[in-house]
Amino acid sequence: MERVILGKTGLEVSPICYGSWQLDEKFWGPANVEEHIAAMRRAGEVGVNFFDTADCYGNGRSEEVIGEALSTVPRDQVIITTKVYHNFLEPNRLDVPDLSYDGIVEHCEASLKRLRTDYIDVYLCHMYDKFTDIEETTRAMDDLKKQGKVRHYGMSSWPVEAMRLGIQYGDYEVLQPRFSFWRPETEVDMLPLARSQGMGVMTFSPLLGGLLTGKYTGDEKVERGGRYFRGELFKDLAGRVRKLAPIAEKYGITITQLVLAAVLANPMIHSCITGIRKPAYIEEAAGAMGVTIERKDYYTLRRTLGKLPG
Numbered sequence: 001m002e003r004v005i006l007g008k009t010g011l012e013v014s015p016i017c018y019g020s021w022q023l024d025e026k027f028w029g030p031a032n033v034e035e036h037i038a039a040m041r042r043a044g045e046v047g048v049n050f051f052d053t054a055d056c057y058g059n060g061r062s063e064e065v066i067g068e069a070l071s072t073v074p075r076d077q078v079i080i081t082t083k084v085y086h087n088f089l090e091p092n093r094l095d096v097p098d099l100s101y102d103g104i105v106e107h108c109e110a111s112l113k114r115l116r117t118d119y120i121d122v123y124l125c126h127m128y129d130k131f132t133d134i135e136e137t138t139r140a141m142d143d144l145k146k147q148g149k150v151r152h153y154g155m156s157s158w159p160v161e162a163m164r165l166g167i168q169y170g171d172y173e174v175l176q177p178r179f180s181f182w183r184p185e186t187e188v189d190m191l192p193l194a195r196s197q198g199m200g201v202m203t204f205s206p207l208l209g210g211l212l213t214g215k216y217t218g219d220e221k222v223e224r225g226g227r228y229f230r231g232e233l234f235k236d237l238a239g240r241v242r243k244l245a246p247i248a249e250k251y252g253i254t255i256t257q258l259v260l261a262a263v264l265a266n267p268m269i270h271s272c273i274t275g276i277r278k279p280a281y282i283e284e285a286a287g288a289m290g291v292t293i294e295r296k297d298y299y300t301l302r303r304t305l306g307k308l309p310g
């Protein structure tokens with residue numbers, strides 16, 4: 001089994017992490033829960049032990065399904081990350097950011113219940129709460145750690161200066177930033193900062209919602225995804241991705257696997273979270289682990305994809 005050490009947490013995780021936002025029907029459309037459960041169970045068989053969720057994905061649904069799927073697996077064989085930030089416990093407080101002490105403690109208890117576990121391996125502040133002082137947020141995380149409910153904590157999409165502040169006040173051990181070859185901004189600030197602190201780094205959205213898989217020609221009708229999936233821009237982007245086929249062929253892998261392996265080639269990234277919907281997706285993603293991309297191919301891939309317009 002391919003494993004990497006998630007920075008200073010010392011956790012041994014698979015380079016591919018199972019992303020479960022896809023259970024959020026508001027963003028991703030209808031979800032077939034049986035298929036998601038089958039995919040989560042298949043993950044272990046193809047070498048993936050690392051799972052990512054958040055309390056707000058489907059208002060708790062994603063955590064519930066992970067809790068059910070992994071209830072048949074010994075707890076110490078999986079590493080679970082979840083996140084806190086959106087206060088959705090009461091309908092009229094929906095989407096109010098809340099990293100207050102009480103908010104975090106209350107949401108953590110709810111996540112533990114849904115996940116059917118006594119502890120969360122990695123607990124992340126999902127976004128940055130401008131209303132709460134960093135010391136208060138950190139105190140909640142430290143107390144949860146002392147109580148054994150959380151093993152390690154960190155942050156996700158925080159502005160880089162807020163990240164610096166967090167590091168000053170507490171032992172934020174894990175960073176979860178966005179990174180794809182079309183959204184690579186974090187490689188010049190957040191990733192180096194995390195590296196300098198020895199933090200574990202798990203990046204998200206490597207396939208830009210599926211656009212970087214090579215499965216589109218640009219003629220398809222895609223309900224979600226915004227402007228990248230519309231008109232001439234969609235055709236242009238899909239065409240660029242399909243030009244990666246010869247490089248993928250050279251390694252005997254698919255375009256999706258090539259893109260994931262290239263993300264993992266960055267020495268500052270430990271694990272890459274891929275959004276999964278069915279067993280075939282996690283099987284394909286797992287095939288990217290252990291693939292070493294040569295320097296020349298890495299830069300050809302980046303040049304071929306180019307920049308996202310506007």
Ligand SMILES: NC(=O)c1ccc[n+]([C@@H]2O[C@H](COP(=O)([O-])OP(=O)(O)OC[C@H]3O[C@@H](n4cnc5c(N)ncnc54)[C@H](OP(=O)(O)O)[C@@H]3O)[C@@H](O)[C@H]2O)c1
Pocket residue numbers: 018019020021022028052053126156157176203204205206207208209210211213215256273274275276277280281282284285
């Ligand atoms: N911390 C944060 O703020 C944050 C933000 C976003 C995401 N995340 C985490 O990161 C995970 C991944 O990010 P993401 O969901 O934005 O995007 P992603 O991994 O870039 O894209 C996922 C989509 O790509 C398509 N796909 C994946 N594997 C495929 C395969 N083998 N063949 C064909 N299509 C495939 C699927 O599209 P279809 O659904 O159309 O089939 C899937 O829904 C999320 O699930 C979540 O756990 C965290």
